[in-house]
Amino acid sequence: MVEIDMNREISLEALQAGNRAEFARLVDEYSTQIYRLALKMLGDEQDAEDVLQNTFMKVLQSIDKFEGRSSLSTWLYRIGVNEALMLLRRQKPTIPVAMDYEDDDNEIRHPTQFTDWCCLPEEDLLSEEARRHLDKAIRRLPEKLQVVFLLRDIEGLSIRETSEALDLSETAVKTRLLRARLNLREQLSTYYGERLKEEQV
Amino acid sequence: MSDKNCKSLLGSLSDYVDGTARDELCLELERHLADCEDCRIVVDTLKKTVYLYHSNTDTNLPVTVRERLFKRLNLDDFLKTN
Numbered sequence: 001m002v003e004i005d006m007n008r009e010i011s012l013e014a015l016q017a018g019n020r021a022e023f024a025r026l027v028d029e030y031s032t033q034i035y036r037l038a039l040k041m042l043g044d045e046q047d048a049e050d051v052l053q054n055t056f057m058k059v060l061q062s063i064d065k066f067e068g069r070s071s072l073s074t075w076l077y078r079i080g081v082n083e084a085l086m087l088l089r090r091q092k093p094t095i096p097v098a099m100d101y102e103d104d105d106n107e108i109r110h111p112t113q114f115t116d117w118c119c120l121p122e123e124d125l126l127s128e129e130a131r132r133h134l135d136k137a138i139r140r141l142p143e144k145l146q147v148v149f150l151l152r153d154i155e156g157l158s159i160r161e162t163s164e165a166l167d168l169s170e171t172a173v174k175t176r177l178l179r180a181r182l183n184l185r186e187q188l189s190t191y192y193g194e195r196l197k198e199e200q201v
Numbered sequence: 202m203s204d205k206n207c208k209s210l211l212g213s214l215s216d217y218v219d220g221t222a223r224d225e226l227c228l229e230l231e232r233h234l235a236d237c238e239d240c241r242i243v244v245d246t247l248k249k250t251v252y253l254y255h256s257n258t259d260t261n262l263p264v265t266v267r268e269r270l271f272k273r274l275n276l277d278d279f280l281k282t283n
Contacts, residue, residue, distance in 0.1 A: 117249075
């Protein structure tokens with residue numbers, strides 16, 4: 001068995017020198033995040049696994065070209081997002097206009113749902129069914145809003161890291177994040193509003 | 202949620218929810234929320250939306266997925282170390 005020291009920071013120098021133990025550490029450090037990102041984007045375990053493998057294959061092939069302008073993790077997320085988008089496009093080569101029209105629209109949409117569902121108990125808000133619904137709502141977001149939301153709110157990247165990973169300005173990240181959150185709030189309001197009605201009956 | 206105040210506050214909601222809004226903006230928003238029920242609901246449910254997503258991130262990497270990944274990358278000899 002080969003020992004790996006998990007406490008030390010990952011060394012880019014070692015990775016670029018072809019150190020396999022260091023690459024194994026990199027894989028263990030980031031594979032859960034990339035798998036989760038892909039799973040949330042694609043909603044299918046096999047697809048998420050393909051994205052995970054392709055991401056690290058690409059990292060392996062291009063690590064010597066990485067210049068360190070962003071952090072290693074931001075660069076990994078960037079590759080992961082691109083791999084997931086490529087798979088999505090292969091599956092759905094043409095995105096219907098109706099689904100993606102929000103992309104070019106910088107205006108923030110006005111909320112239309114005013115049900116206060118905050119009072120629902122936590123076990124209803126985070127039941128198995130509700131969690132499935134939370135994931136489904138992410139997949140219904142227009143692609144450009146979806147990736148920003150996933151990196152910022154699910155993966156916990158900063159606004160700046162998100163902007164670096166996606167090659168966007170910080171202003172664009174903030175606008176898309178707000179639009180994504182408001183869109184999800186609308187979707188959740190419909191879903192939890194129904195649960196609230198059921199409770200009240 | 203229909204007057205000018207509501208619309209102008211909408212753009213700053215993410216900062217408010219994340220706790221990064223400037224103090225004056227928070228005050229302005231909170232003053233408005235005290236009088237506007239629709240906006241109060243939007244802000245509360247938006248906060249809750251973000252909170253629920255933050256609570257729903259517990260994906261684990263299945264052991265078999267990790268194994269296949271290490272094999273694909275020819276890293277089998279490092280497989281047992283985690």
